[in-house]
Amino acid sequence: MTALAIMGTGLRRLARDRTALFFMVLLPTVIILVIGATVRDNGELRIGVVTAEQTPLATELVTELRNTPALRVTDHAAATARTALRRNELDAVVIVPAGLDATLRSGGTVTIPVLGGAAASTQQAAQSAVAGAVARHAARIEAARFAAAKRGGTFDEHLDTATRLQGTVGAVTVRTETVDATSDYLPLGFSYSAPTMLVLFVFINALAGGAAIIESRRLGIYERAGAAPVRPRDIVLGETLTYLAVALLQSLLIVGIGAALFGVRWGDPLAAGALITVWALVGTGTGILAGTLFRTPEQAGAIGPAIGIAAGMLGGAMWPLEIVPDAMRTIGHITPHAWAVDGWTEILSRGGGIPQIATQLAVLGAFAVTLLTVASVRLGRRLTA
C-alpha cells in the first residue's frame, strides 16, 4: 500500500512536469515521423535526368530509365543536378543530349554522358543499371533502322513494330529469384522508426528520469518518509513501481500512436507485450541506478541522454546493425538495445511469437534482473545510510 502511495505521488509529479511530457510523448512522435519519412527507400540508385529536348525518342529513353527497377529517376535542370549530385542527393546524373532524336533518325550514333559523384562502386552500379536501360532503347532504334534500310517504309512504323516485338519476341531474359523467404531487417518507413524509437526513448527517458530520485534525495523526501513508519524496502518498491509505470505508459503511448497515426502493425500481441514489459524493466533498473549514481539532477538530465543515444547507436536503435562491420555488431550486443531490436525484427518482419523471441526475452530478463538488483541495493543503502 505504501509503495502504491509513493508511486501515485511520483506519477502526479511527472504529470505536472510539461517538459517531461514533451520528452515522453511529443519528441518520440516527431522523431518517428521524421525518421520514418527518411528511411523509406530500400537503397534504389537515385538518378537525375537532364533532358535537353522533349522529343519522342528522348522521352522514350527517359521512360525506359524510369521502368528500370533498381533506379529512382527524377527530372532536373543541368545546374541543380550537379549540385544535387555533389550533395549526395543523387547517385548519378544522366544527360540526354540535344539532337538525340534527329541523330538517331538520321542513322548516327549518340553518346549519353553519365555523371557520377558518389563512391566509385555506387557510380559503377548506377552506370551498369543505366547502360542496361539505354541498351534496351537502342535495340529498338537499331531494329527500326535496320528494317527501314532493308525493307523501306518509315522509321516510325518499324519502331512501333520493334517496340511491340521487344516484349514478345523470345529474347534472352534475366530473371531474379530470392533464395530466402523472410527478412532479417525491420520493415521500412514507420515500422522501422516506431519500434526502434520505442527502444531508444523508453531507455533515455528512464535514464533522465533518474533526476527525480536525486531531487527527492536532495529535498530530503526520503528522510521525511523515513520518519513515518515506512520501511526503506517499501520506498525502493514504490520508486521501482513508479519507473515501471512510466516506462510502460510511454511504451503503450508509442505503440498506440504508431498504430493510429503511422499504421504500424505491432505483430503478435503476446510477444510484443512480453518484449515491452522486459524492456520497461530494463529501463526501470537503469533509471533507478542512474538516480543513485549521478550526483545532481542536471547530470542525470544531461549525461543520461548522451549515454542513451550512444547505447542506441551501438545497439542498432539508430541504424540497422546489418549495415555495420561484424565486430561492431558483436560489440553492439553488449547493450540490451541490440537484443530488443532483434526481438522487434523477429516479431515485425518474420511474424515471430514468444518461442521465436525466447532468447531475446531471456537475455533482456537477465539484464533487467541484474540492473534492478544492483539499483535497489544501492538505493536501499542510500536510504538507510
Added chain:
Amino acid sequence: MSPVLAIAAKDLRQRLRDRSAIVLGFLAPVAIAALMSFAFGGGDSYHLDAAVVNNDHGELAAAFTQVLRRPELSELVTVHTVRDEADARAQVDSGQLGAAFVIPAGFTAAARGGSAVPVTVLGRVDEPVTQQVGAAIAEGFTAQLNSVRLTVATALASGAPADTLPALAAEAAARRLPEQITTAQAGTRPLRSISYFGPAMGIFFALFAVGFTARGYFLEKETGTLDRISAAPLRPGVVLAGKSLATLGYALASLTTMALVTTLVFGAYWGPPLPAAALIVAMTLAMVGLTALVISLSRSQRQAEGVAAMLTFGLVLLGGNFVYLAMAPPPLRALALLTPNGWALRGFTDLATGAGASAAVLPVLAMLGFTAVCGGLAALLSRRAAR
C-alpha cells in the same frame, strides 16, 4: 580587465567546474562521432560479391564471366568461385555472396537461335538493390544478344523473306548499338559519413550550452547574484554581454575541438579552414541569439531548462543532425533550411564535397539572420516584460 570579460571568465570557470559540461561539450560528441565513424567505416557504397554458376559451358557463359571481370566494374564486383548451384544458393542465403548468376545449360546454343532460356540472378530478400544491380549487369550483357534477335524479328515482321534469316542475323550481329553511354566525373569529393555526422553531432552537443546558460541566468537571479552584480557601476547590457560571451566561448571551444579531433583522428573534412571557421562562428552566434530568446521566454530555472530542451531538440530534428538529409525526401530538406543548424550542415556538406568557399556565404548570412531575429524577439519580449 573589462567587466564583460570578467563576467564571461567567471561563467566559463563555473561551467568547466561542472563535469557534465566537459562531458557534453567535449567527450560525448567525440565519442559519438567515433561510434558513427566505426559504424559506417566500410563506407556507404555498393559492393557486389558475385559468383557465376556455369551450367552452360559454352562460349557465351565464358564471355559473361569476362564481363564481370572488366576493369569498369572492378570497384563494384568481386567474382568468387562456387562449386555448383546449391553452393551458390547457400552462400547467397548466408550473405557471403550478394548475388549469383546462374547460366542455364544450353544457354549459348539457345541464344544463337531457337527459344532462349533465361539467366537467373539469385539474391536475398534484404538486398533487393544488390540483386537488381546484378540483374542490370546481366541485362547489359544480354542486350547485345537481344538486339540481334529483335533486329531480325522486326525485319521479318516487315516482310523480309524467312529464307534470308541467316544472312540478316549475320549482318545485324556486325552492327553496333546506336546509343552508348560514356562516364564522366562531376569533379566533386564524395561525402564521408564522418564529415557529415562530425559537424552534426558537434552542433547537437554544443546546443546544450543554450540550456546551461539560460538555467545559470535564472539560478543567479534566484540566488540574488544578478542583483549584486547590477549594484556595481556597470552600464546596462554588460551582464548580458558577458554571459553571451561565455556561451560563445564555450560553444566555440566545443565545436573547434570537435573539428580538430574528427579531422585529425577520424579523417573528417570540414572544408577549407577559413569558410569552415566562418560557419562555426556563425553557428555559435546563432546559439547566443537562441540563449537570449530562451531567457526572455522563461520565468524560472525549470522553465528555461524546458524551453531550451524543446527548442534544441526541435532544431536538431528539423535541421538533420540525426538523419542524413541527403537521403530524406525533398520537403524535409526544405524544412531544414528554417533552422540555423540546417544551414550550418548544408554549408559543411557543400564545403566537404568540394564546392568553393563562396558556398559558405549564404549559410553564414542565414545563420546571422536567425541570430538577429532571435535577438530582436528577445529584446521585444524583455521590453514588454519590463513594462
